[in-house]
Amino acid sequence: MTEEKVCLVVGAGDATGAAIARKFAQEGYTTCVVRRERHLDKLEDLVEEIKAKGGRAHAFGIDAREEEQVIELFEFIETDIGKIDVAVFNIGANVWFPIAETTARVFEKVWQMGCFAGFLTGREAARRMTPRKQGTILFTGATASVRGSAHFSAFASAKHGLRALAQSMSRELGQHGIHVAHLIVDGAIDTPWIRENFPDKFKDPTPDTVLKPEDIAEAYWMLHTQKPSGWTHELDMRPWVEKW
Numbered sequence: 001m002t003e004e005k006v007c008l009v010v011g012a013g014d015a016t017g018a019a020i021a022r023k024f025a026q027e028g029y030t031t032c033v034v035r036r037e038r039h040l041d042k043l044e045d046l047v048e049e050i051k052a053k054g055g056r057a058h059a060f061g062i063d064a065r066e067e068e069q070v071i072e073l074f075e076f077i078e079t080d081i082g083k084i085d086v087a088v089f090n091i092g093a094n095v096w097f098p099i100a101e102t103t104a105r106v107f108e109k110v111w112q113m114g115c116f117a118g119f120l121t122g123r124e125a126a127r128r129m130t131p132r133k134q135g136t137i138l139f140t141g142a143t144a145s146v147r148g149s150a151h152f153s154a155f156a157s158a159k160h161g162l163r164a165l166a167q168s169m170s171r172e173l174g175q176h177g178i179h180v181a182h183l184i185v186d187g188a189i190d191t192p193w194i195r196e197n198f199p200d201k202f203k204d205p206t207p208d209t210v211l212k213p214e215d216i217a218e219a220y221w222m223l224h225t226q227k228p229s230g231w232t233h234e235l236d237m238r239p240w241v242e243k244w
Contacts, residue, residue, distance in 0.1 A: 004056070004082030010034045010064050010121050011090035015191045016140065018046050019213035020088055020220050025055030027221065029086070032077050037061035064091060064117035074124040083132070086224050087125035089118045090140040093158055096151050107154045114158030115165065122169055126178065133177040136224045139166045143186040143244070163234075170233045179231050181223050186238040187211045209241045 007024035011017050012033035021031040031050060033043050043059035050057040058081060062069040077084060093114035097106060122137055129135030143149075145163040148156035166182035173180055188194050189211045195202060202210070219237055226232060238244060 004030045005085045006030045006032055006077060006082045007086040007088065008032045008034070008077065008084050008125075009088045009090060010117070011088075011092070011140070012043060012046065013090070013092070014042065015189050015213045016185070016216050017088075017090045019217040020090065021046060021057065022050060022055075023214070023217035023221050024086065025050045025053070025057060030056040030058070030082055032058045032060060032081065032084075034060045034062060034064065034073065036063060064121060065112040067120055070117075070120040070124055074128065078128055084125060084128060084135070086136045086138070087121060087129075088138045088140070088220065089121045089162075091117055092140075092142075094142070094144075094152075094155050097154065098151055099153050102154055107157070110154035111158045111161065114155065115161035118162045119165055122165060122180075126169065126173055129178050130173065130176045135177070136179045136181075137169065137173075138220055138223060139163075139180075139182045141166075141182050141184045143184060145182070145184055167233070174228075174231070177228070179223070179226065179228070181232055182234045183219065183223075184234065184236040184238075185211065185216060186236070186244065187242045188239075189213060189216070209239050211237075211239055 007029040009017050009021050012021055012035055021033050025031045033046060035043050040061035047057040047059045060073055062073055064070060091113050093110045095110055118139055125137050139162055141163055142159055144152055144156040145159040163182050166180055170180035219235060223232055
C-alpha cells in the first residue's frame, strides 16, 4: 500500500461532489470519485481536469447500494492506491411524489440510495479507519433530514435515516479518533439544471442567493481539518435568503 492520503467521494455528481473532489485534490489528496457505471464518462472528465491541474484522481463506476461492490471498492483503494483518510457520502435521491402515488418500489429505491448506501459506505470506512485511530466520514443531508415536506415522504424518510446513522456513528467512533459529521445543505445549488429550470434565481442582483458548489466544498474541507477538541458533528448551511 502506498502512503498517499485518499479522499473518497461516493456520489461525485457534476456540482457538489465534483467540487469536493477538486478541493481535496488541491489540498494534496488523491481523490477517488464514484458514480453509477452509466455516468463513468462524466467522472473521467473530472479526473482529467484534476490531473491537468497537477492533482491525482481515479474514477470508479459502481452501484453503492450493492454491498459486495462497496466492499471491493474499499479493498481496491486501500490496497492499490492509499489509505482512505476522508470518506464523503454525497448521494442525493431527491424525488417528488404524492403519497398516494408513491409505490413500494420507489420508496425502497430512494431509501437504498439515500440511506442504505450511506450505511455501507460509512461501515466500510469505519472498518478501515478504526484500527488507525483517525479519519473523517462526512454525510450530505438536506432540510429533508430534519423536516418532512409534502410529496417528499420517500426522500425525507431516507434523509432522516441517514442523519440518524451519522449521529450513531459519531457517538460510537469519536473515541477512536474518527470525526463523523452530517451536513444539512439547503437551497438551490448553482448547476446547469437549476439555471435552466429556475432562471429567475439568477436575475436577482442581490449576491449570494444560490449555493455555490465550491463554497460547499470549503465547508467539507473545514470539517476535515477541525481539531478533536472542537469537532462539529452537524453543520447547517444555506444561502442567507433561504427560510429555516
